[in-house]
């Protein structure tokens with residue numbers, strides 16, 4: 439069976455600060471998930487919103503603080519939540535199944551294997567499994583609290599194609615965008631480091647719990663399990679499919695770096711380039727799509743003072759970075775032979791290897807070479 443897409447929807451996307459479910463939003467998300475399935479992707483939903491859906495019916499004016507109050511609210515709200523999903527998916531001819539999990543279920547091999555078998559059976563039969571934390575039995579220290587971590591563990595359990603975490607902001611910003619309007623979105627993250635944790639703050643709404651920090655933690659868990667993650671907004675028709683296809687309104691957490699050898703990780707993300715060469719379209723294609731080495735014939739321009747063994751950056755004719763590699767030429771040698779055929783090069787200078795960058799010493803980086811890319815907009 440095709441790999442599953444795990445979609446997590448937070449309370450802030452389903453309810454308002456005053457509590458209560460927003461049926462229109464549930465209908466919208468069911469339609470979005472139905473579209474993913476039409477494109478052949480089995481879908482599993484991790485949903486929050488039980489406490490937010492139930493607290494008003496329990497007589498609380500705002501989301502309650504005490505555990506037993508939240509649990510009772512969740513027991514009321516979970517039924518409302520499932521009823522709403524049941525109806526919304528039914529209008530697309532799709533059945534749903536409810537699964538409530540706690541953190542301790544994941545540390546018990548037997549229980550988690552049973553949960554996995556249930557999920558797989560539902561998926562095989564064309565249903566959408568809908569998961570939430572089992573709030574009634576979870577005690578504070580053992581609670582996920584937010585469902586972000588839960589969704590990452592489920593994604594790893596199923597070896598999902600992608601984890602899509604839907605929230606009320608379009609991704610990770612350099613600061614909480616609710617607090618600073620100048621904050622800029624980070625489009626792509628290859629590595630979750632201290633800096634990423636530092637900028638990710640808590641929840642900005644009255645109903646959400648984990649904020650961006652718990653989404654980063656979830657992304658770290660999923661990336662470690664080899665599952666790429668999208669965190670962002672899905673609020674217009676087609677957004678969920680766009681998120682899956684890499685053109686969504688949010689931040690992508692890439693697993694590419696995790697699958698690389700140590701040498702290539704260093705080359706791509708930690709090395710300091712000493713120069714830059716511009717290559718022609720043929721060389722760009724050979725490097726990026728052909729798995730070939732860079733030869734002097736494809737080099738158009740050389741910038742910087744580098745020596746054999748240094749790392750250099752390679753840009754395409756539009757000056758976009760396409761990758762990095764270890765050069766076998768000094769800058770002055772390359773300047774002398776740029777654009778020449780291998781035969782001509784051998785007549786003019788003596789080099790240890792004819793390739794400017796050998797393919798084993800090259801890493802493709804479609805986008806700028808940083809641990810994260812900040813949107814230019």
Ligand SMILES: Nc1ncnc2c1ncn2[C@@H]1O[C@H](COP(=O)(O)OP(=O)(O)O)[C@@H](O)[C@H]1O
Nearest residue numbers: 448449450605611613639641642646648649650
């Ligand atoms: N650096 C940041 N970038 C984006 N959002 C952030 C950041 N720091 C904190 N946040 C807050 O995280 C919120 C999303 O988390 P949360 O309220 O828990 O939503 P959900 O209910 O969808 O899980 C955003 O509304 C935003 O206010």
Ligand SMILES: N[C@@H](CCC(=O)OP(=O)(O)O)C(=O)O
Nearest residue numbers: 448449486487488489647648
């Ligand atoms: N299990 C809880 C989830 C708590 C929560 O608010 O999570 P989230 O909105 O994902 O930050 C519920 O359904 O209300």
